[in-house]
Amino acid sequence: MPGLLLGDVFPDFEAETTAGKIKFHEFLGDSWGILFTHPRDYTPVCTTELGRAARLSSEFLKREVKLIGLSIDTLEDHHGWSKDILAYNCDESGCSSLPYPLIADGKRELAVALGMLDPEEKDKDGMPVTARCVFIIGPDKKLKLSLLYPATTGRNFDEILRVVDSLQLTAGKRVATPADWKPGDCVMIPPSIPEEEAAALFPAGVYSKDLPSGKKYLRYTPWP
Ligand code: BEZ
Numbered sequence: 146m147p148g149l150l151l152g153d154v155f156p157d158f159e160a161e162t163t164a165g166k167i168k169f170h171e172f173l174g175d176s177w178g179i180l181f182t183h184p185r186d187y188t189p190v191c192t193t194e195l196g197r198a199a200r201l202s203s204e205f206l207k208r209e210v211k212l213i214g215l216s217i218d219t220l221e222d223h224h225g226w227s228k229d230i231l232a233y234n235c236d237e238s239g240c241s242s243l244p245y246p247l248i249a250d251g252k253r254e255l256a257v258a259l260g261m262l263d264p265e266e267k268d269k270d271g272m273p274v275t276a277r278c279v280f281i282i283g284p285d286k287k288l289k290l291s292l293l294y295p296a297t298t299g300r301n302f303d304e305i306l307r308v309v310d311s312l313q314l315t316a317g318k319r320v321a322t323p324a325d326w327k328p329g330d331c332v333m334i335p336p337s338i339p340e341e342e343a344a345a346l347f348p349a350g351v352y353s354k355d356l357p358s359g360k361k362y363l364r365y366t367p368w369p
Pocket of ligand 1: 190191296297
C-alpha cells in the first residue's frame, strides 16, 4: 500500500456513494470505520462477502464501527447488484437494503491513490480492478490496520470483527491479544512493561509460562 502506513491520518476524500456524496471524515464522525473494496459488482465471491458484511452489520454497529464498500463500478450497478446480494444472503435475517453505503470509484481515482488495484485481475478492457482491501480507521481518523487480498480469495468477516475487538481493547488498555484470541480470553502483557509495573497495572494477576530459555516474556492476565 504505497504511501499509507499504520498511524497515518486516513485521506479525507470526497466520493459518490449509494447514500449520496460524502466527505470521508464527516461520514466517519466519531466512529471507527472500515473501508473495504471488492473487484467487481455482479461477481460471485463479492456477493458472498458483501452479504456476510450485511449480516454482521449489527455487530459492527454495536462496536460503533461504520462500514463502507468501494469498487470501480457505477452507482447504477451498485444499486442493482445490492438487490442480488440481499436476495442471496439476507432472506431470513430480513434486511431490506444494504446496511452500509458503496462508493462508486469509476475513474479509479481512490483505487490508485490508496494502492488498492490488483494488477493480476483485469476487466474486459484490460484495466486492473480493485483488490479486496480492508482499512480499519480509528475515531482519531488514523489507520489502525490494513489487509490486502487478491480477487480470488474471499475474506473472513468474522475475523474482521475479531480484529476490531482486539484494536478497540488495545486502544484503551496496555495489553496485546495472542493468536486466535477472542473476547473473554486472557490477554498478553507487552514486553515493554517491566515486571513491577505489570503487577501494579494488572491486579487480577500476571501469569507467566515457564520456558526452556528461562525468560519470562510469555505473560498473561485475565481479560481486563
Ligand atoms: C468474484 O467476486 O467472484 C471474483 C471477482 C473477480 C475475480 C475473481 C472472482
